[in-house]
Amino acid sequence: xxxxxxxxxxxxxxxxxxxxxxxxxxxxxxxxxxxxxxxxxxxxxxxxxxxxxxxxxxxxxxxxxxxxxxxxxxxxxxxxxxxxxxxxxxxxxxxxxxxxxxxxxxxxxxxxxxxxxxxxxxxxxxxxxxxxxxxxxxxxxxxxxxxxxxxxxxxxxxxxxxxxxxxxxxxxx
Amino acid sequence: xxxxxxxxxxxxxxxxxxxxxxxxxxxxxxxxxxxxxxxxxxxxxxxxxxxxxxxxxxxxxxxxxxxxxxxxxxxxxxxxxxxxxxxxxxxxxxxxxxxxxxxxxxxxxxxxxxxxxxxxxxxxxxxxxxxxxxxxxxxxxxxxxxxxxxxxxxxxxxxxxxxxxxxxxxxxxxxxxxxxxxxxxxxxxxxxxxxxxxxxxxxxxxxxxxxxxxxxxxxxxxxxxxxxxxxxxxxxxxxxxxxxxxxxxxxxxxxxxxxxxxxxxxxxxxxxxxxxxxxxxxxxxxxxxxxxxxxxxxxxxxxxxxxxxxxxxxxxxxxxxxxxxxxxxxxxxxxxxxxxxxxxxxxxxxxxxxxxxxxxxxxxxxxxxxxxxxxxxxxxxxxxxxxxxxxxxxxxxxxxxxxxxxxxxxxxxxxxxxx
Numbered sequence: 318x319x320x321x322x323x324x325x326x327x328x329x330x331x332x333x334x335x336x337x338x339x340x341x342x343x344x345x346x347x348x349x350x351x352x353x354x355x356x357x358x359x360x361x362x363x364x365x366x367x368x369x370x371x372x373x374x375x376x377x378x379x380x381x382x383x384x385x386x387x388x389x390x391x392x393x394x395x396x397x398x399x400x401x402x403x404x405x406x407x408x409x410x411x412x413x414x415x416x417x418x419x420x421x422x423x424x425x426x427x428x429x430x431x432x433x434x435x436x437x438x439x440x441x442x443x444x445x446x447x448x449x450x451x452x453x454x455x456x457x458x459x460x461x462x463x464x465x466x467x468x469x470x471x472x473x474x475x476x477x478x479x480x481x482x483x484x485x486x487x488x489x490x
Numbered sequence: 491x492x493x494x495x496x497x498x499x500x501x502x503x504x505x506x507x508x509x510x511x512x513x514x515x516x517x518x519x520x521x522x523x524x525x526x527x528x529x530x531x532x533x534x535x536x537x538x539x540x541x542x543x544x545x546x547x548x549x550x551x552x553x554x555x556x557x558x559x560x561x562x563x564x565x566x567x568x569x570x571x572x573x574x575x576x577x578x579x580x581x582x583x584x585x586x587x588x589x590x591x592x593x594x595x596x597x598x599x600x601x602x603x604x605x606x607x608x609x610x611x612x613x614x615x616x617x618x619x620x621x622x623x624x625x626x627x628x629x630x631x632x633x634x635x636x637x638x639x640x641x642x643x644x645x646x647x648x649x650x651x652x653x654x655x656x657x658x659x660x661x662x663x664x665x666x667x668x669x670x671x672x673x674x675x676x677x678x679x680x681x682x683x684x685x686x687x688x689x690x691x692x693x694x695x696x697x698x699x700x701x702x703x704x705x706x707x708x709x710x711x712x713x714x715x716x717x718x719x720x721x722x723x724x725x726x727x728x729x730x731x732x733x734x735x736x737x738x739x740x741x742x743x744x745x746x747x748x749x750x751x752x753x754x755x756x757x758x759x760x761x762x763x764x765x766x767x768x769x770x771x772x773x774x775x776x777x778x779x780x781x782x783x784x785x786x787x788x789x790x791x792x793x794x795x796x797x798x799x800x801x802x803x804x805x806x807x808x809x810x811x812x813x814x815x816x817x818x819x820x821x822x823x824x825x826x827x828x829x830x831x832x833x834x835x836x837x838x839x840x841x842x843x844x845x846x847x848x849x850x851x852x853x854x855x856x857x858x859x860x861x862x863x864x865x866x867x868x869x870x871x872x873x874x875x876x877x878x879x880x881x882x883x884x885x886x887x888x889x890x891x892x893x894x895x896x897x898x899x900x901x902x903x904x905x906x907x908x909x
Contacts (some may be wrong), residue, residue, distance in 0.1 A: 351666075354680065360670045380768055386670035387768050435793055437651035437672075438644065438770040442498065454774050455788055456849055471793045 360384075365490035367482065370426070378442055380431055383489045387431035387439050388451075388477060390487065393461065398424055400448070401462040411472045413438060415462040418476050428479050429463045435470035450474070513776050518704075523723035525710035527888045531601040532708070533737030534594050535700075540738055541591040542696065546689050548584040549633075556636065557681035558783065559676035564637035564764045582753040588630050589756045590745050592779035595623060604831055606819030607709040613811040620807055622695045629688040630777065632681040639761035640771050646673045646681070648774060652787075655797040672767060691821040712888055713820025722888040771850070781845030782838050786864065788849040791855035806868050813868050815876030818884065826879040827872075834867045 368390060373379055378391040390466045393401075403414040419427060431439050431450075438454035445451030445458035447466045452459075457468030464473040479489045496517040498504045507513040555574050557566040570577035602608050608616035635646045650667050654660040669676030690802045707718050716722040724730070736797070748756070756778060776784050783800050790796035806813075821828045841860040847853045 354666050354669050356665060356668075356670050358678070360674075360676065382767065383801055385670055385674045385767055435651075436647065436648040436773065437654075437856050439768065452770075454770060469788075469793055469796065488759075 365488055368487045368489065369485060372486040372489055375425065381489075385479065388489055389427070389429055389431040389442070389463070389474075391427040393425050393427055395425075397448075397461045401460065403463075404460065404464075408466070409473075410465050413464060413473055415464075418462055418464075418473070420479075420481070423481060426487070427461075427463060428476065428489065430475040430477055431459055432474065434465065434471055434472040434474060435468070440474070497701065510872070520725065520727040521719075522704060522726040523707065523719035524726050525708050525716055525888060526722060526724045526729075527710050527712060528708065528733070530733075530737055531597065531605075531712055532710075533734045534598040534601065536734035537594045537738055537741050538591070538598060540741075541587060541594055542689065542692060544587050545584065545591060546693070548580050549686070551580050551688065552584055554684060556682075558636070558679050559680050560638060560756060563636060567637045573788060576893065579749070582749045584633075586745065586748045586753060586756065588633060589748070589777070590741075591626065592630070594741070595626065596779070599623070601834065603707055603834075604821045606713050606814070606816075606821065607713060609819050610811065611706045611815065612703075612709060615699060616811060617808060618695055618699045618702060620804075622692055622699065623757050624804065625688050625692050625695070627780065629685055629692070630779070632685040632688070634777060635678065635681050636679060636685065637761060638765045640763045640765055640769075641761040641774070642760045643673060643765035643767065644770055644774050645776060646677060649776075650677075652797050652800075655794045655796070670808065675839065696818065709819060711820060711822060712885060713818065713822065713889070714884060714886075716888060720887075726787045731861065744777050777843070777848055778846070781843075782841035783845075785841040785845035785857045786861045788845075789854065789861045799865075803861075807808040808866070810872075816879065816881070817876075818881045823884050824875075824879055825882065826875050830867065832877060833863075834871075837863050837867070 318349040321432040331435050361388070363384060366381060366388075368379075368381050370379075370390060370392070373390065373392045375392050376394045376397075378389055380387045380389055382388070398415070404415075406414070416424075418429070419425075433452040433454065435452065435455055435457050438452050440450035440452040441455070441461060442450055445467075447458050447460040449461045449463060451457070451468075452470065455469050457470035458466045459470075459474060460466050462473075463476075465471070475490055479487055482488050496511075496514045498505075498507045498513050503513055552570065555566065555570045555577065557563060567581070570581050572578075574580075602616065602619075631645070631649060635642045650664055650673065653667065654664045656663060665671065667677070668674065669680060679825075707716075710716070758775065763771075775781070783803055786803050787796045787800040790799055816824060816827065818824055821831055837860050840856065841864065844853050844857045844860065849857070
C-alpha cells in the first residue's frame, strides 16, 4: 500500500458513520434500561405530606413519614432556641446558623429529615453529648438545631422544603 | 489443551463426539494431571462448587413461595417457615448455606495466600476468583434484604448510603439504586431480581476460573512448577475426586450441625421484627463475613475516607500478584513471609471481631491499628519481604522431599508404575 492511499477514502467514511450510528443506537437502548430504575411516577406522587401540629406542646417532638423517610417536627422551648443560637460557628463541622434552619417568625418549629447524614440511620432524640440527637449506628452527635457536632457524619441533618399552610398545619415537600 | 486424542469406544459416542466434543472434555477432566501432594486445603474448590449448587437449588425453590413486596415479604418468609412442606429446612439450608459458602471461600483465599497460588502464571485465576468473591458479597447482601426484617431494612439503608459518599453524583446514584427516596418497595423488588441473577453470573465465572486453572494446572504445597503428566502427578479421577468427596462429607457435617442444631446463631434476632422505617435497631451489624470490612469503614472518622478504604481493602487484592515480589510461591520455603502471613491472618480476624463491637474506646483504637496494618501488609510488607528474604532451598520435584525424608523409595517407584 503506497502512502497516497492513506488519505480518507469512502471506506473510512463508512466505518466512522456506522460506528457513530451504532453508538447512538446502543445509547438509545441503554438509557431506558438505566432510567427505569429511577423513582417512578407513583413514588414522585407521594412527594408532599401535610401534618397537623396543633397538639404539639413546647419541648415535644413528633415523627412523621415523608417519602419513606422519617421527618422530625420539634417545637422548641425558648431555652433550646437560645442554646442553639449561642453556639459559635467555629465549633461546627458544617457551619450553619440556627436561623437558617427555621422559618423566620416560626423559630420554635424545627422541621428536619430524621436521617443521619452518615449512612442513613434514624438518630435517637434527647441523646448524645449535645442535648440533641444521637445516631446509634456509628456514633454521630447532633445538637438542638440538628447540626452535626461530633462523629463520622459529614453534614447537618437536612431541612426539607416545607411551609405553613395555616397556623396549625405544615406541608412538607 | 487436551494432551491426548480421546476416542469414544461406542459408535454412537463417536458420532456425537465428532459433532460436539463433550466426551473429550469429560475425558480431559477425568485424566487432568494433578500434583500428587495436594493437601486438604485444596479440597475447598470442590466444596465451593457444592455450596454454589446448594444455594441455587434451594434458592429456586424458595422463590416459588417468596413474595417480593414490602407489604408481603416478611409474612411470606414466615409462611415458608410454618406452612410450606419442609420450607423451614430449605430456608435454613439457604441462609446457613450463605455462611458456609463464605467460610469455604475464606479458607480457599487464605490457602492461596499461603501457598502463593495467585502468582505467575495464575494471576487470571486469582482475579476471576476475586470477581466471584465480589459477586458473592453482592448476592449475600441482597439476599439478606429479602426477608424485610429490621436488619434487612437497615442493612440495606446503610450499605446503599455508602454510595452517597461519592462527591457530586452520590445522592443521585443512591436514589437510582433505591428507585424511591428511601429503601422501599422498588428497592426490595429489584434486589430480588438481582439476587436471582447473580448466582448464574457466578456459575459462569466459575467455569472461567476452572478453565484458567486447567491451563497452567494446580499449584501445590511445594509451590514448584511440575511437568504434566509425570511422576509428580496423579489423574484427577479417582485420586482427587475421592479426596474431595471425603472433605466434602466432613464439611457437610459442620453444615448440617448449623442447619439442625443452631440455625439462627449466625443471624440476628432483630431480623424477626418486620422492617420499620421509623426506628433503627440499637446495634446494626452486618453478617459475620463482612465484619472485617465494616470495621475498616468505621475506623475512619470521615465518611468518604471510610468508604474509600473499605472498598480499597478489597480492590487491593486485585493487584496482589504484582505487589508480592518474591519468586518463590509457597510460604513453606519463605521463613519471613510465613510469619507475616500469620500476623495478617490474626489482623483480619481481629478486625472481624472489632466489626461486631461498638465503635468506641479501645475498639476504635484497635480498629485503626488493624486497618493500618492491613494496608501495610500489602503495600510495604509484601514488596519488601520478597526482596530481602533469604528463602529456603526448593526441591527439584514433588517426589524429592518425599523420598529424602525417609520414605521407601521402592514403594514410590511402584506407585509411579501404576500411574
